[in-house]
Amino acid sequence: MEASIDIVEAIMGELSKAVVGMVDVKRALLVAVLSGGHILLEGPPGVGKTLLAKCFAKVIGGSFRRVQMTPDLLPADIIGTIYYDISTSKWRVKYGPIFANIILVDELNRAPPKTQSALLEAMQEEQVTIEGESIPLPRPFLVLATQISYGASGTYQLTEVQIDRFAYSVQLGYPDRREEEEVVSRIDYIEDVGVKATEPKLETVASPEDIARLVSEVRKVYVSEAVRRYILDIVWRLRGMEELIYGPSPRASIWMYKGSRVLAFIDGRSYVIPDDVKLLAPMVLSHRVRVKPEYEVEGLTPRSIVDRVLSEVEVPKS
Numbered sequence: 639m640e641a642s643i644d645i646v647e648a649i650m651g652e653l654s655k656a657v658v659g660m661v662d663v664k665r666a667l668l669v670a671v672l673s674g675g676h677i678l679l680e681g682p683p684g685v686g687k688t689l690l691a692k693c694f695a696k697v698i699g700g701s702f703r704r705v706q707m708t709p710d711l712l713p714a715d716i717i718g719t720i721y722y723d724i725s726t727s728k729w730r731v732k733y734g735p736i737f738a739n740i741i742l743v744d745e746l747n748r749a750p751p752k753t754q755s756a757l758l759e760a761m762q763e764e765q766v767t768i769e770g771e772s773i774p775l776p777r778p779f780l781v782l783a784t785q786i787s788y789g790a791s792g793t794y795q796l797t798e799v800q801i802d803r804f805a806y807s808v809q810l811g812y813p814d815r816r817e818e819e820e821v822v823s824r825i826d827y828i829e830d831v832g833v834k835a836t837e838p839k840l841e842t843v844a845s846p847e848d849i850a851r852l853v854s855e856v857r858k859v860y861v862s863e864a865v866r867r868y869i870l871d872i873v874w875r876l877r878g879m880e881e882l883i884y885g886p887s888p889r890a891s892i893w894m895y896k897g898s899r900v901l902a903f904i905d906g907r908s909y910v911i912p913d914d915v916k917l918l919a920p921m922v923l924s925h926r927v928r929v930k931p932e933y934e935v936e937g938l939t940p941r942s943i944v945d946r947v948l949s950e951v952e953v954p955k956s
Contacts, residue, residue, distance in 0.1 A: 642851070645844050652843050653694060655831065656828055656838060657689060658813065658820050660690065663810060671778050671780050672852055673856065673900050676805055677782050677804060677806045678783050678925055679783065680784070680810065682811075685811070685813070688704060688742060694740060695739055696842060699842045700740055700776075700846060700849075701738040702740045702741075703736075704741075704744060705741065707743060707747075713752060713753050714734070716736050718732050718736070720732070720769050739776050740780050741780070742782050742783075743782070743783040743784070744784050746784065746785050747795065747796050748794070760779075777849075801925055801926070802887055805893040807924055807925035809941075852903075856899050859900075861895060865911070868954050869895055869898075871951050876947055882929060885926070890922055890923055890926050912953045916948055920941060924940045928940070
């Protein structure tokens with residue numbers, strides 16, 4: 639396990655050469671890639687989402703593609719299509735940008751529902767279907783998607799099904815003053831290393847094979863019956879709340895379980911503690927609950943509801 643922790647620390651250290659701050663977000667990327675989930679990134683423009691995704695792909699030895707969603711984008715533009723190769727007189731597959739290890743889907747809700755749904759099979763089953771043929775995607779496979787405020791010109795609301803496919807949601811904010819000062823003072827280096835480079839000039843400290851091995855080790859992390867009950871207590875308390883239109887699906891319980899194992903692993907433990915669950919809960923639950931309008935006007939938000947439930951549900955002793 640010690641060698642595996644060295645890889646985790648190397649990934650975080652190398653990533654920090656180009657990405658200032660955002661410690662929680664970097665950890666969320668590790669949690670996602672080691673648990674097999676996907677992340678919905680929410681926050682203002684210009685805070686380094688593309689740089690983060692590019693550099694993470696480089697550091698773990700994976701490929702990176704960015705997809706800019708637009709209202710006229712078709713499913714085939716993402717997953718690919720078949721074409722007739724005149725030189726060989728054969729039909730061939732033209733692979734879309736979805737065939738990469740790390741995919742940044744920018745402004746997901748600008749694409750029409752038909753195109754959004756093209757991601758569902760890829761995210762759930764790690765494969766796509768082109769002309770009836772199922773084609774596996776490379777592993778690891780991680781989708782990072784951003785969205786803009788619904789109601790803006792040219793946006794389509796994400797369905798509950800689409801949102802539920804994202805294991806985690808991460809809220810990105812502006813850096814604090816110290817971090818922003820560091821970004822400004824290091825901007826020439828950051829641009830040379832990651833922003834303007836076709837491929838980030840960072841050291842590759844892991845490989846897809848290393849990630850697969852870490853995934854296997856994460857699955858060996860022990861989760862006690864008390865912690866499993868704690869996960870379910872949180873989810874079931876949310877489902878029964880008067881303030882919500884709907885609560886979290888069973889996927890929430892699953893990703894709380896999977897993600898907490900990764901947090902324990904990153905921390906060098908072979909077992910999950912309740913604090914792992916509490917730390918992960920907002921990332922898993924906040925995007926899976928919807929507050930009734932009459933409570934929204936009173937200032938209630940999904941995050942505040944989740945925080946309240948975490949304070950109310952009894953924490954197991956072990």
